[in-house]
Amino acid sequence: MKFLFLGDVVGKPGRDVVTGNLPRIREQLNLDCVIANGENAAHGFGLTEKICKELFEAGVDVITTGNHVYDKAEIIPVMEQDDRIIRPDNYPAGSPGKGSILYDTPSGHRILVVNIMGRLFMEPLDNPYESLDRLLPDGAPGDSGFDAVLVDVHAEATSEKYGFGHYCDGRASLVVGTHTHVPTADAHILAGGTAYQTDAGMCGTYDSVIGMNKEDAVARMSGRIPKPRLSVAEGEGTLCGVYVETDARSGLATHVAPIRVGGPLRAAWPL
Structure with a gap:
């Protein structure tokens, strides 16, 4: 199975670079499934x-989120009716939406997508390890009938993300971090067969502070009073994500590589 995970889609530059490039990327890579984190879109x-x-029409199959999931209240009834939009599973019981989806792809594959949120320097949510134990298979994905299992770890600390990666090793096809918006250079396959990257980066403009207007962000961080309201930076976006191929029997990763298209970052193509 071949699937692509796209990092946080930030504002209009992020949406534009995804909708403008994903149909071509999906065809060229012959992708079975595309997942994108949309909490900043x-x-x-x-x-x-x-x-x-808009994202679904461009070729995204599942949308994951994070701490901004409920910032626009209008999304709550949508999430209650459309299982393709998920939120971190370790939100308190009774929170709108679901924390995972078993998605059947048009090509006939089954991919389990799990969304969790870290707790270091983040909101004090429920224990994400309990979510993982409840949702992930006990062994390789293929042993439980999955062609792939993906875990989006929405977290701040790199150490916490690595901990989740090793905790899921051998039970997931990919563990990938979101939230910090900067693509890391550590895409590799862990000892048990799980692909890992600390952060997928963002789909947005990098002439910014993690996608937001750089002048306003610097003014806020430097202590200027009054503090300006943050707004999305304008400019050409970069599409950032992680490409994974899985073994047909086990569902574990056989190949992982970053993808970067457009904007100022050095381009990266996974094949």
Whole structure:
């Protein structure tokens, strides 16, 4: 199975670079499934139904999120009806939406997508390890009938993300970090067969501070009073993500590589 995970889609530059490139990428890589983190897609904060539809029409199959999932209240009833939009599973019981989806691809593959959120320097949510133990297979994905298992770890600390990677090793096809918006250079396959990258980066403009207007962000960090409201930076976006191929029997990773298209970052193609 071949699938692609796209990092946080940030505002209009992120949406434009995804919708403008994903149909071609999907065809060229012969992808079975595309997953994207969309929690920053609506002006940097949250999601709307219109944006979800736009991403789905461009070729995204499942949208994961994070701490900004409920910033736009209009997404809550949409999430309750469309299982393709998920939120971190370790949100408190009764939170709108679901924390995972078993998605059947048009090509006939089954991929389990799990979304969790870290707790270091983040909101004090429920224990994410309990979510992983409840949702992930006991062994290799293929042993439980999955062609692939993906875990989006929405977290701040690199150490915590690595901990999740090793905890899931041998039970997931890919563990990938989101939230920090900077693509890391550590895409590799762990000892047990799970592909890992600490952060997929963002789909957005890098002439910014993690996708937001650089002047406003610097003013806030330097202590200027009054603090300006953050807004999404304008400019050409870069599409950043992680490409994974899995073994047909085990569902574990056989190949992992970053993808970067457009904007100022050095281009990277996974094949």
